Amino acid sequence: MAKIVFKHPQSLKENIYHYCPGCGHSIVHRLVAEVIDEMGIRGITIGVPPAGCAVLAYNYFDVDMIEAPHGRGPAMASAIKRCLPDRVVFSYQGDGDLAAIGIAESLHAANRGENITVIFINNAVYGMTGGQMAPTTLLSQRTTTSPAGRKKELDGHPVKVSEIFSQLGGTTYIERCSVSSPAGVNKTKKAIRKAFQCQIDGLGFSMVEILSLCPTNWKMSSIDSCKWIDDVLSKEYPPGIYKDNIAEAKKTAEAAP
Amino acid sequence: MIVKTIFSGFGGQGVLMMGISLANSAMNKGYHVTYLPAYGAEMRGGTANCTVAVGDEEIASPVASEPDYLIVMNLPSLFTFQNKVSAGGSIFINSSIIDARPNRQDVKTFCVPCADMAQELGNNRVANVIMMGAFIKKSNVVSPDIYLKSLEIIMGSRKKTLAEINRKAFAAGFDYIKD
Amino acid sequence: MNKVLMSGNNVIAEAGIRAGCRFYAGYPITPQNELTEYMAEHMRNAEGGVFIQSESEVAAINMIAGSSATGVRVMTSSSSPGISLKQEGISSMAACELPGIIVNIMRGGPGLGNIRPAQGDYFQATRGGGHGDYRTIVIAPATCQELADLTMDAFDLADKYRTPVMILADGMMGQMMEPVIFKKPKPRQYPEKFMLRGAGTGKSKFIRGLLLDPIDSEEHNWKLARKYEVITKNEILHEEHRVDDADLVIVAYGTAARIAKGAIKRLRDHGMKVGLFRPITLWPFPELKLRALSAKIKNYLVFEMSTGQMLEDVRLALQGYANIEFHGRPGGAVPTPAELANVVAKIYDKKD
Ligand SMILES: Cc1ncc(C[n+]2csc(CCOP(=O)(O)OP(=O)(O)O)c2C)c(N)n1
Ligand code: SF4
Ligand SMILES: [Mg+2]
Numbered sequence A: 001m002a003k004i005v006f007k008h009p010q011s012l013k014e015n016i017y018h019y020c021p022g023c024g025h026s027i028v029h030r031l032v033a034e035v036i037d038e039m040g041i042r043g044i045t046i047g048v049p050p051a052g053c054a055v056l057a058y059n060y061f062d063v064d065m066i067e068a069p070h071g072r073g074p075a076m077a078s079a080i081k082r083c084l085p086d087r088v089v090f091s092y093q094g095d096g097d098l099a100a101i102g103i104a105e106s107l108h109a110a111n112r113g114e115n116i117t118v119i120f121i122n123n124a125v126y127g128m129t130g131g132q133m134a135p136t137t138l139l140s141q142r143t144t145t146s147p148a149g150r151k152k153e154l155d156g157h158p159v160k161v162s163e164i165f166s167q168l169g170g171t172t173y174i175e176r177c178s179v180s181s182p183a184g185v186n187k188t189k190k191a192i193r194k195a196f197q198c199q200i201d202g203l204g205f206s207m208v209e210i211l212s213l214c215p216t217n218w219k220m221s222s223i224d225s226c227k228w229i230d231d232v233l234s235k236e237y238p239p240g241i242y243k244d245n246i247a248e249a250k251k252t253a254e255a256a257p
Numbered sequence B: 001m002i003v004k005t006i007f008s009g010f011g012g013q014g015v016l017m018m019g020i021s022l023a024n025s026a027m028n029k030g031y032h033v034t035y036l037p038a039y040g041a042e043m044r045g046g047t048a049n050c051t052v053a054v055g056d057e058e059i060a061s062p063v064a065s066e067p068d069y070l071i072v073m074n075l076p077s078l079f080t081f082q083n084k085v086s087a088g089g090s091i092f093i094n095s096s097i098i099d100a101r102p103n104r105q106d107v108k109t110f111c112v113p114c115a116d117m118a119q120e121l122g123n124n125r126v127a128n129v130i131m132m133g134a135f136i137k138k139s140n141v142v143s144p145d146i147y148l149k150s151l152e153i154i155m156g157s158r159k160k161t162l163a164e165i166n167r168k169a170f171a172a173g174f175d176y177i178k179d
Numbered sequence C: 001m002n003k004v005l006m007s008g009n010n011v012i013a014e015a016g017i018r019a020g021c022r023f024y025a026g027y028p029i030t031p032q033n034e035l036t037e038y039m040a041e042h043m044r045n046a047e048g049g050v051f052i053q054s055e056s057e058v059a060a061i062n063m064i065a066g067s068s069a070t071g072v073r074v075m076t077s078s079s080s081p082g083i084s085l086k087q088e089g090i091s092s093m094a095a096c097e098l099p100g101i102i103v104n105i106m107r108g109g110p111g112l113g114n115i116r117p118a119q120g121d122y123f124q125a126t127r128g129g130g131h132g133d134y135r136t137i138v139i140a141p142a143t144c145q146e147l148a149d150l151t152m153d154a155f156d157l158a159d160k161y162r163t164p165v166m167i168l169a170d171g172m173m174g175q176m177m178e179p180v181i182f183k184k185p186k187p188r189q190y191p192e193k194f195m196l197r198g199a200g201t202g203k204s205k206f207i208r209g210l211l212l213d214p215i216d217s218e219e220h221n222w223k224l225a226r227k228y229e230v231i232t233k234n235e236i237l238h239e240e241h242r243v244d245d246a247d248l249v250i251v252a253y254g255t256a257a258r259i260a261k262g263a264i265k266r267l268r269d270h271g272m273k274v275g276l277f278r279p280i281t282l283w284p285f286p287e288l289k290l291r292a293l294s295a296k297i298k299n300y301l302v303f304e305m306s307t308g309q310m311l312e313d314v315r316l317a318l319q320g321y322a323n324i325e326f327h328g329r330p331g332g333a334v335p336t337p338a339e340l341a342n343v344v345a346k347i348y349d350k351k352d
Helices: A024-039 A053-059 A073-083 A095-101 A103-111 A161-166 A182-200 A222-236 A246-255 B015-029 B075-084 B114-120 B124-139 B144-155 B160-176 C008-018 C033-045 C057-069 C080-096 C122-126 C144-161 C171-175 C214-234 C254-269 C287-293 C310-318 C337-350
Strands: A045-048 A088-094 A117-122 A171-178 A205-211 A240-244 B002-010 B032-037 B047-055 B069-072 B090-094 B108-112 C004-007 C021-026 C050-053 C073-078 C100-106 C137-139 C164-170 C177-180 C238-241 C248-251 C274-279 C281-283 C299-304 C323-328
Touching: A024 A053, A024 A088, A024 A117, A024 A182, A024 A205, A045 A073, A053 A088, A073 A088, A073 A103, A073 A117, A088 A095, A088 A182, A095 A103, A095 A117, A095 A161, A103 A117, A103 A161, A103 A205, A117 A182, A161 A171, A161 A205, A161 A240, A171 A182, A171 A222, A171 A246, A182 A205, A182 A246, A205 A222, B002 B015, B002 B075, B002 B124, B015 B032, B015 B047, B015 B124, B015 B144, B015 C004, B015 C177, B032 C004, B032 C171, B047 B075, B069 B075, B069 B124, B075 B090, B090 B124, B108 B124, B114 B124, B114 B160, B124 B144, B124 B160, B144 B160, C004 C008, C008 C021, C008 C033, C008 C073, C008 C100, C008 C144, C008 C164, C008 C171, C008 C177, C021 C033, C021 C057, C033 C050, C033 C073, C033 C171, C050 C057, C057 C073, C057 C080, C057 C100, C073 C080, C080 C100, C080 C122, C080 C164, C080 C214, C100 C144, C100 C171, C122 C164, C122 C281, C137 C144, C144 C164, C144 C177, C144 C214, C164 C171, C164 C254, C171 C254, C238 C254, C238 C287, C248 C254, C248 C337, C254 C274, C254 C299, C254 C337, C274 C287, C287 C310, C299 C310, C299 C337, C310 C323, C323 C337
Parallel strands: A045 A088, A088 A117, A117 A205, A171 A205, B002 B069, B069 B090, B090 B108, C021 C050, C021 C073, C073 C100, C100 C164, C137 C164, C248 C274, C248 C299, C299 C323
Antiparallel strands: A171 A240, B002 B047, B032 B047, B032 C177, C004 C177, C137 C281, C238 C274
C-alpha cells in the first residue's frame, strides 16, 4: 500500500499564490496551515493578515480572517482574543508592519501578555511597496530609500525584535527561525506549533520571528537569497530561542486556584 | 492626431525602456506626450507594460482603451492586450518566443524575431531596440534620427559602444520591415 | 530651460527641492513611492537637505512640523491611508500656524482599498480633515507641468499664510510621465520672527495650539478664520475650457478633468456644445466663478472618481440656479473619455 507523505494542507485554499517565485511567505503560509491541520484547530482559528505582501493571506488560509490597517494587527488580535478566549488568534506581520509603523501596537500587545501568537516575517525590506528600507534592513544594505546603503548615523540600527520583545515581562515564548534551508524550515514549523500550543494552554504571548527570502527586492536568485540569509542576515539576527517561559507559566497556571 | 501604443512583456525585456525612449523622442520632436507604466502589484509575477500617447494636441487620458499599436514581447501580453487594439491597428510580435498569432482579422500583424536578431548581433539585450526599429518604420511616429538621438540622450554618459550597437540594432529592425 | 520627461511623483519632488525644500519625511506607500525614493536620492545632494524615512506617517507629519518651526521649507507625501494618519499633525500645524506641504497621491478607498487612481479624499482634504476649526489650502493639478508650477507656488502660499498646503493628485498623476519645464522659483520671504532657533540673548518664544482659556481660544479660532477668508478672496485658481458657447458644462478636477476634456472633444465632434469648469484650488473652491457662469449656462454635470464629494460644493455654489447631474466612478476605476461622452450625450439630449 502506498502511503501519502505529502499533500495539500486542508487549511490552505487551493488558490495560486501571488507571491514572487522563491518568496518566503509561501513557505511560511504552508507551515502555518500544516500546524493548524495537525493541531485540528482550523475551525477555531482566527487570523489577522497585515498590510504587506501577505495582505491577501485570506486568499490562502482557509480560516476566518480579518484585515487590519498597516501595523495594527496585534491591537485587533488582542481584542478578538479577549472577546473569544477559546479561539486561537494569530497576527501575521512583516518587519515594516511590526517594527516600524506598528511597533507600538506590537510591543504593547506583547507587554500586556496578550494570549495571541505573532508570526513575524523578517525579510529586511518593505516587500510590498517595492523594496524600501525596513527597520530590520542591515547597515550598508542598499534599498530604494537607502540608495547609498543604510547608515547608522542617519537611519539608525537594525531593530532586533526578538531580543527586545524577550525583555518584556508579558512575553512567554519567543523564537527566531529561518526558512533558508530544509532544516530551518522544519525548525520553523516546530516553533510555530510550540507558539500555538503556548496560546492554547493559555500561557500568554508567543512570537516566531522568521528570516524570510525576498529575492525580488534583494535582486538575487532564490538560491543566493538562501545563502545570503545564512551568511549575512542570520549573523545580525541569530536564530534561536530568545525566551521560553512555558514551563514556568504552566506551573504558575497550575498553582492558581 | 493622437497615437496610442502599448508595450508589454516580461520585466527585464526592456519594455518600459521602449516606452520611455518613444516618449522622449516624441517630446524632442515637439509633440504632446504621456507615458503611463503599470505599477505596484500589477508588476508582481514579472510582467511589465506601459502606454505611450503621442499627439499634436493636448492628451486627455494617458490610458489606451483602444491602442493604435501593440508591441508584445511575450505570449501572456498577446493574450492580455490583443482584443484592445483598435480596428485597423497593428500588433508587433516578438516572434522569436511567441508562436501564437492574433485571432483577429481586422488588425495588421508584424512578426519580428527580435530576440534571435539580437543574438545574431551578439547582444541579447538589444531585442527591444530592434523591435523599436520595426515599430518606428511602420508607425512613423518620429523619424529614425530623432529616435536614435533621443535614445542616446537617455542612455547618457554610458559607453560609446552602446550607442553603436543600439544604432545597429535599430537599423536591423527598421530594415527587417519591408514597405 | 530644457523640457524633461518626468513622472508626476518625481516632478513634485524635484519642484520641491528647486523651491528650496530642505526637509522631507515620509513613509512608503503606493502609488507615491517614487516621490519618497526621489527625495532619498536627491535630498542628500541639496545643500542642507535632510531626508528621513520615518517609522510611520504619524511621525513624518510631526517631523515636518518640527523642521518647519525651525524655519526650513518642508514637505511630506503619502497616499490616502497614510494621509488619514497625518490628520492629527495637520490639525496641529494649522493651529500652530506652521507652513508645510503635504502631498496626497490618492488611491482607492476606504480602508486599504487599492492602489489605483481615485478621488475619494476630497472631503477629507477640503473640510480640514483633522479635528477643529481649520482649513488647508488644497491644490489639484491636472498635468505634470502644473504639478511642477503649483508645487513651487504651494511653498510660497504656505509661507505667506503660515498654513499647511495640500497637493491633491492621484495615482495616475503620480505615475504618469509628461514633459515639464521647471520655472525659476521666487526668492523666499519668511520672517525670522516666526522661526524657533534658540533665544540667544533675546526674548524666548513658544509655538502652541493649546489655549486653555476659551476666550483666548475663541480669538485664535477667529484669527484663523479671518486668515482663511483672505485666502478665499485672493487665492482661487480655476480653468474654463470651451464654455463660451456651451449648453452644458462638466465640472471636474485633476485626472477626471483630463478625461472630461477628452469627452468634450468627442462630443463637440458630434455637434454637442459642452465645456469644462475645472477647479484648481479645491479649497478655496471657486464658488463665485462657478455661480457667475450659471448666469448664462444652466446645465452642469459633476464628474468625479468618487461617489460624489465635490458635488456638494457645486450644489452650494449653484444654489439651485442650475441643473446639476452627477457621474462617478469610485474605488480606483478610471473611466474612458468615450464612456463619459456617452453619459454626457444622454443628459445633453434631455436638457431643456
Ligand atoms: C498607513 C499605511 N501606510 C503605508 C502603507 C503602505 N504599505 C503597505 S505594506 C507596507 C510595508 C510592507 O513591508 P513589510 O511589513 O516588511 O512586509 P513585506 O511586504 O516585506 O512582507 C507599506 C509601507 C499602508 N498600507 N498603510
Ligand atoms: S516582493 Fe518579496 S516578500 Fe513580496 S512577494 Fe515578492 S519575494 Fe515575497
Ligand atoms: Mg518586510
